[in-house]
Amino acid sequence: MGGKHYLPLTDEDRSEMLAVIGVKTVEDLFNDIPSEVRLKRELDLPPALAESEAISHLNSLASKNKHFHNCVSFMGAGVYDHYIPSIIKHVTGRSEFYTSYTPYQPEISQGVLQAIFEFQTMICQLTGMEVSNASMYDGGTAVAEGAIMGCGATRRSKALVSRSVSPFYREVLRNYFNSRGLDLEEIPLKEGHTDFAELDKMLGDDVASVILQQPNFFGLIEEMDGVAEMVHNHKAVLIVSADPLSLPLLQSPAEYGADIVVGEGQGLGVPASFGGPLLGIMAARSKFVRQIPGRIAGETVDSEGNRGYVLTLQTREQHIRREKAASNICSNEALVALGAAVYLAALGPQGMREVARQCIQKAAYTREQITALKGYEELFTGHYFKEFAVKVPGDPAELNKKLLEKNILGGVDLAPFYPELKNTMLFAVTEKRTRAEIDTLVRELEGWK
């Protein structure tokens, strides 16, 4: 039988235990299941594998996939190939962390609780916000929950989201809003940026929040001057989905007046894992603390005055408030957040600035090289961080196929998300890319068509 090495009971144990329970057979323990719903055959599943067989099987599945170790990736759109320091897996691989549950018993969970407290602090340091939670599922759900928070805080039911916010996030947001009966309108684009003149017209006293992304989905940096004022004039809330890796270099959301900062933290040392587990970031000004969803670690003292940490403000949460909770979220991405905290601690202010600097420099170099090629041009004019969109001379899927022959994971085709943007691609260039890799990409692009 498979998996026997996970099940310690022996046949002898079982019969002894049944005797103590006072029943004759195992069957007596399942008599309460009505026979109409009993499964009267064995489950039809593939034969059990021994550990070595399982490893072979999984290896063979994994070997059918391309990945960042056998390809050079220029794919972004929210998930990036940033360098992941070795130290992270050694910390997250400590099984006292990864085999624990949510820290309901703080006295034996100080490790996870302190790590979350430190994570929250570092997210605040990056974003300039005053409070952060322990994490959300991903960027998309963080945006959706941020928007719901905005509705709760303003007691209004309409959000305005820019079309320059990731289409992946908008899909999740639309779904959450639709389900809850909240209204969502999209702010149109102007040259790849949010059309703020249009936003001004759309704003009214029924608007709970305005949701922007910085840098936006096209990699462009939105001009945030005066936006918060415009939003706040209508007593609405400014929600910004920020790339944490851009924040050492870019104006922090606090500096331009954001109220709630959400985002995807995958760049903070998290393996891409085909899009999950990711890391949703959720931070806000302290006045929104009662509306923040999910777990928050807080400092306190023990009976002897020693500093310690607990899950706090639990009266916002589902297990206490039930249907009146801020959200239904319980499990989040705690272990991923732990890894991100290790990343931030390892890089420190200097390393984070260096990563951001190399991203912007390498992306600028790549963009300059590509847009100089015949048939390629810049899609939008503006300022970029690590991602940019270009027009390409043909079908992006065909181009990507050709790049794959050289083991390059090319750009993301924009047309599925923006039907008006045919033959355009989004390229991401992280600090990990070398000049040689970039030059190879450029050569391949040049030779196409």
Add this chain to the structure above:
Amino acid sequence: MRKSKALLFEMSRPGRQGYSLPSCDVPEKPVDELLPKKMQRSEPLELPELSENEIIRHYTELSTRNFGVDTGFYPLGSCTMKYNPKVNEDVAVLPGFAFMHPCQPLETAQGALELLYNMEQGLKELTAMDRFTLQPAAGAHGELTGLMVIQAYHRHREDHKRNKVLIPLSAHGTNPATVSMAGYEVVQVPCDDRGLVDLEALTEAVNDNTAALMLTNPSTLGLFEEEIIAMAKAVHEAGGLLYYDGANLNAIMGYARPGDMGFDVVHLNIHKTLSTPHGGGGPGGGPVGVKERLIPFLPVPLVDRKDDQYYFDYDLPDSIGKVHSFYGNFGVAVKAYTYMRMMGAEGLKQASTDAVINANYLMSLLKETYYLPYDRICKHEFVLSARPEKKKGAGAGDIAKALLDRGFHPPTVYFPLIVEEALMVEPTDTEAKETLDAFAEVMKQISEDIDEDAEKVAHGPYNTVVGRLDEVRAARSPIMRWEKDKE
């Protein structure tokens, strides 16, 4: 012995670094040329500065201040804290899984899609559902997805009156919270004196406003809802749907399947039943399965196969859309899939058998000492009441702290709400008889300690790295981040 642990920020020294990056090898431009000054950050970035060695020692010490399944027995009711097989961790970090981009061309992701496809087939068989989405990233996320699907189904039929979801009093707290998230109203259904859903009350409560009944079976009391067929009939006849909260599936694998009981929607907690680690609060996985008539409303994309090629199917015009930026916690699915493949049909059934034997055995031992309000054969868990102990001066929470001193993780306390001073015990399938005996012995000692000196028990724990933490103080004036000037 007891002491606080310094924070990363307090250990920081300017100039230290814990990273190494190659130098930038492209021609650089002045930053101001790439980014106007006003777009640049002006406030300082105050992250800690530490060397790698210091960081490792910091987190190693933190890990010693934490209790996991690998540390010891973890009978946290409703959380199914079973052993997390090590091989699962190894395969999930294979570069061919861990370093895949979600947008990479499908012909370069065939192995990942095959895994998701196979996983879905396994989950369908395990639960008797017709299709699954693996997008939800946790159980609560699965609940929300399931209710969204139910909502889309009713709306599609233009049955707009259905605005209520029935929930038994014994339900997980997430259920009512999810109902609100989906814009529905909660209707509480009482339990009868056997701890089961009161069928009569349920039948009275269902009507043409009923969108769904959310049910955990076995319930949070660890009891199988014997009237499930009648319950399903009542809800279906009123036009409602049945939602199965799969948190407790570990009790019945291979014995009974939610789809055969009449459930229309199911979510599973793969970080419970299918052995993936909980990570101190995630990442989890909450796949959602549905019956045929609800398939059109599932999130996109679904995973399908045509001529040996796997692909993402986005062609579901009535789909609710997406609930996750990409395809959910793929890395967690890899672990759960590995577990299912290693256990096989017989192994999964044996896991449920052993989970139920362990629970009933431990219940038999503990009911000699503690009050068992619902004294009947249980499934994977059971609930004691520390009401008598509370009267002596130490309640469920105090018993939990006393267990910390003796090296055990306590049961879930004060839940479910229908039992006063509840201690909800779930030993799982991966514990040895000797462990259960030792736990029962310790529980007996604690009971004796309460008889002797309840006051002392009420002030524990005594052997932990910190003493009992003041949660009221933490909530009254919340400190949720370290701040420099408050050092």
